[in-house]
Amino acid sequence: MKSKVIELIDIKRNFIVGDETVHALRGISFSIEEGEFVTIMGSSGSGKSTLLNTLGCLDTPTSGEYLLDGVAVKSMSKPQRARLRNKKIGFVFQNYNLLPKTTAIENVELPLMYNPEVGAAERRQRAIDALIAVGLGDRLEHKSNQMSGGQMQRVAIARALVNNPSVILADEATGNLDTRTSFEILVLFQQLHSEGRTIIFVTHNPEIALYSSRNIRLRDGHVVEDKVNPNVLSAAKALAELPKTDDD
Amino acid sequence: MNFTNLFKIAFRALINNKMRAFLTMLGIIIGVASVITMIAIGQGSKVSIQKQISEMGSNIIMIHPGGDMRGGMRRDPSEMQTLKLTDYQALRDECVFVSAISPNVTSSGQLIAGNNNYPSSFTGVGIDYLKIRQLTVESGEMFTEADIQSSAKVCVIGKTIVDNLFPDGGDPIGKVIRFNKVPFRVIGVLKSKGYNSMGMDQDDIVLAPYSTVMKRLLAVQHLQGIFASALTEGMTDNATDEISTILRRTHKLTADEEDDFTIRSQQELSNMLNTTTDMLTMLLACIAGISLIVGGIGIMNIMYVSVTERTREIGLRMSVGARGIDILSQFLIESILISITGGLIGVMLGCGASIAVKFIANWPIYIQPWSIILSFGVCTFTGVFFGWYPAKKAAALDPIDAIRYE
Ligand SMILES: Nc1ncnc2c1ncn2[C@@H]1O[C@H](COP(=O)(O)OP(=O)(O)O)[C@@H](O)[C@H]1O
Ligand SMILES: [Mg+2]
Numbered sequence: 017m018k019s020k021v022i023e024l025i026d027i028k029r030n031f032i033v034g035d036e037t038v039h040a041l042r043g044i045s046f047s048i049e050e051g052e053f054v055t056i057m058g059s060s061g062s063g064k065s066t067l068l069n070t071l072g073c074l075d076t077p078t079s080g081e082y083l084l085d086g087v088a089v090k091s092m093s094k095p096q097r098a099r100l101r102n103k104k105i106g107f108v109f110q111n112y113n114l115l116p117k118t119t120a121i122e123n124v125e126l127p128l129m130y131n132p133e134v135g136a137a138e139r140r141q142r143a144i145d146a147l148i149a150v151g152l153g154d155r156l157e158h159k160s161n162q163m164s165g166g167q168m169q170r171v172a173i174a175r176a177l178v179n180n181p182s183v184i185l186a187d188e189a190t191g192n193l194d195t196r197t198s199f200e201i202l203v204l205f206q207q208l209h210s211e212g213r214t215i216i217f218v219t220h221n222p223e224i225a226l227y228s229s230r231n232i233r234l235r236d237g238h239v240v241e242d243k244v245n246p247n248v249l250s251a252a253k254a255l256a257e258l259p260k261t262d263d264d
Numbered sequence: 265m266n267f268t269n270l271f272k273i274a275f276r277a278l279i280n281n282k283m284r285a286f287l288t289m290l291g292i293i294i295g296v297a298s299v300i301t302m303i304a305i306g307q308g309s310k311v312s313i314q315k316q317i318s319e320m321g322s323n324i325i326m327i328h329p330g331g332d333m334r335g336g337m338r339r340d341p342s343e344m345q346t347l348k349l350t351d352y353q354a355l356r357d358e359c360v361f362v363s364a365i366s367p368n369v370t371s372s373g374q375l376i377a378g379n380n381n382y383p384s385s386f387t388g389v390g391i392d393y394l395k396i397r398q399l400t401v402e403s404g405e406m407f408t409e410a411d412i413q414s415s416a417k418v419c420v421i422g423k424t425i426v427d428n429l430f431p432d433g434g435d436p437i438g439k440v441i442r443f444n445k446v447p448f449r450v451i452g453v454l455k456s457k458g459y460n461s462m463g464m465d466q467d468d469i470v471l472a473p474y475s476t477v478m479k480r481l482l483a484v485q486h487l488q489g490i491f492a493s494a495l496t497e498g499m500t501d502n503a504t505d506e507i508s509t510i511l512r513r514t515h516k517l518t519a520d521e522e523d524d525f526t527i528r529s530q531q532e533l534s535n536m537l538n539t540t541t542d543m544l545t546m547l548l549a550c551i552a553g554i555s556l557i558v559g560g561i562g563i564m565n566i567m568y569v570s571v572t573e574r575t576r577e578i579g580l581r582m583s584v585g586a587r588g589i590d591i592l593s594q595f596l597i598e599s600i601l602i603s604i605t606g607g608l609i610g611v612m613l614g615c616g617a618s619i620a621v622k623f624i625a626n627w628p629i630y631i632q633p634w635s636i637i638l639s640f641g642v643c644t645f646t647g648v649f650f651g652w653y654p655a656k657k658a659a660a661l662d663p664i665d666a667i668r669y670e
Contacts, residue, residue: 074583074663095587102585113580113667117280127584129273132266175584 106176291559296610306545388477579666599651
């Protein structure tokens with residue numbers, strides 16, 4: 017049996033805004049096993065980002081228990097959680113969040129810069145390997161402002177891969193991209209999945225759910241649906257069938 | 265945390281914002297450069313004043329009539345006549361810490377030789393005067409003890425006098441010049457000393473036997489002063505004490521009476537002027553120091569803005585595993601790098617400006633090594649001090665708030 021990477025037990029997250037309390041998460045429980053490709057769907061404001069931030073140890077739940085690789089995150093100090101993010105989590109954001117005026121390779125090296133166990137030579141090699149893995153082997157020295165959105169998102173994915181994390185978390189990773197580029201990125205995620213990586217992909221686009229192995233739907237801070245996708249479509253095939261545009 | 269990595273991160277961040285880093289540095293550059301230049305100017309004037317004092321003569325001690333003038337009170341004219349020839353003779357015969365001694369009386373008036381005239385003054389002195397003021401006779405000779413005994417109407421003149429009274433280049437030795445209608449024979453010409461550092465012409469000088477000036481020009485019994493040289497610089501105090509003791513005895517002063525003469529030594533004068541110039545230096549350094557603080561505030565200001573501007577970057581760094589301390593260190597290193605680089609440029613600029621002042625404005629300049637070390641230290645401290653608050657603010661940011669910051 018595969019090990020549980022993530023286990024959530026009755027996670028609640030309240031935000032106090034003025035006199036009001038916003039219940040972003042109202043008691044969420046599920047677990048995710050190694051090698052799953054999970055999409056988390058839901059309309060805007062349903063709590064997807066809040067949930068993902070919790071999973072990424074960026075945010076702490078108001079109550080409930082979160083175990084990452086069997087370790088309780090709640091009891092950890094801030095620096096300990098930083099180390100956890102550094103070693104076990106790869107984050108991909110909707111707006112890429114690359115360092116400005118910085119080369120692809122330096123962007124990808126970033127997580128390893130905060131890992132004292134990795135030396136300069138190894139750091140560079142791993143960054144190159146990660147960029148090759150996302151298909152940017154020929155763009156190593158390109159700066160972030162010299163790349164297209166799809167390329168920037170690939171750099172961001174390479175950065176999420178480079179520390180060899182337990183789980184890759186993506187928040188609307190295709191939200192800023194056109195259909196074709198979105199599919200290219202999806203192909204990449206499917207490929208990473210097939211290599212055995214655990215991926216949690218947040219999206220408000222129901223179509224994307226068809227390409228993942230499990231779908232969780234949120235509404236108003238609750239899980240309203242959690243089902244295994246028996247029939248995972250191939251993003252590569254969908255990409256090939258997309259009508260070619262002239263301006264490519 | 266790995267310091268080299270943090271250093272690299274901070275360095276890259278600065279490289280990515282060269283213009284901003286430079287503008288931030290500007291305050292520090294100007295601050296450090298002005299500290300160094302101001303101190304160099306202050307210390308330069310100190311050195312030049314010291315030079316002036318040593319130009320006055322060797323280990324000179326000056327005795328003047330009248331008590332200490334520092335009270336600033338008006339005094340009785342009779343008080344100004346307390347120094348007599350007998351005092352000079354007593355000092356000359358008894359002092360052991362004194363190597364040379366000469367009376368000093370001056371009379372000013374018009375010098376005439378043929379058709380030329382020149383306003384100057386006659387200084388009546390003893391033979392030792394040459395030694396005390398470090399003068400040498402270039403041609404002809406100094407008057408003798410016999411000339412003093414006989415109050416001979418002879419004089420030794422400086423180069424400026426020669427130039428003005430004998431402009432056609434004839435040998436002045438043996439010529440007669442008239443001073444207030446009294447004819448004097450020129451027997452020697454002094455070697456030129458040029459202008460002193462205060463801009464005074466040291467060659468505008470006429471020396472005559474003191475006896476001649478006292479009897480034939482001024483008709484007085486008292487001296488305007490006595491100049492002496494201590495044996496060595498270190499014995500100046502002994503010589504001053506000795507002179508004081510002898511004068512109090514010859515003036516028959518009782519223990520509770522104050523001195524009716526004033527002794528000033530070169531050393532005392534130089535100490536006094538040193539205090540003044542040190543104060544000047546301090547003042548200049550303070551003004552410059554303020555600009556250094558302003559530069560520091562500039563760093564704080566820019567770092568503060570930079571933290572706000574780079575909130576997303578901070579959030580991203582935190583999301584990939586940077587701890588608060590890593591962010592703090594990064595911003596602190598950035599501000600220290602800015603201030604150290606600014607400091608280095610400032611040191612070079614300060615030295616350059618000092619040298620420029622020396623050559624263009626012709627001011628005396630003395631670059632003090634301690635001023636370089638001091639301003640450099642201060643600006644490093646400035647970097648830490650003024651970088652701390654913005655860095656602390658950056659480190660305290662919440663990762664999600666930071667990464668969502670618009
Ligand atoms: N920092 C916050 N402060 C206050 N309310 C918040 C904060 N973050 C999220 N929320 C609220 O929590 C709810 C869920 O937000 P979010 O997780 O961003 O939704 P989604 O990503 O699904 O659109 C929303 O109602 C939102 O307004
Ligand atoms: Mg969201």
